[in-house]
Amino acid sequence: MRVFGNRTAGSKIEILKNIPVFRELSRKEILEVDELLHERTYEKGEVIFEEGDVGHGIFIVLSGMIRAKSSRKLLGDAVLEFGQGDLLGELCLFEEGPRTATAVAMARTVTVALFQAEFAALLMKNKSIGVKVLMEISKTMSRRARQLLLQEPGLPSV
DSSP states (O other), X not given: XXXXXXXXXXXXHHHHHTSGGGTTOOHHHHXXXXXXXXXXXXXXXXXXXXXXXXXXXXXXXXXXXXEEEOOSHHHHTSOEEEOTTOEEOGGGGTSOOBOSSEEEESSSEEEEEEEHHHHHHHHHXXXXXXXXXXXXXXXXXXXXXXXXXXXXXXXXXX
């Protein structure tokens, strides 16, 4: 699915290039990834996913704000707000497991989703792109795990 409807390829490339997970990709690679992304707009107060739902991939915030709330003790006190460029739900890109929080749009929010099936196909079709994206997701997950373990401010994985 092509992101952003009728926008030109150049404007799509610029928007996606500003998202940290795609920053290492070339113009051609970004257009290839664009084919795999699913765009969705959520209105203020709309639930994106609920704690306990089976997750199938990640969400990347293009605009707007998402707040997540968890009943889990470790995440209960954390302020989980995700804005432009942030990933959420990244644990489910690798394993279909239950979501650890409920995510709600705090304003009109545009996201793109990358699901397990598309990511697996990308890894098989173009390992170079897959590895670049995987490295950026891994860095995010590593940083968040460290922040959570050290009880530092930041966004833990949900």
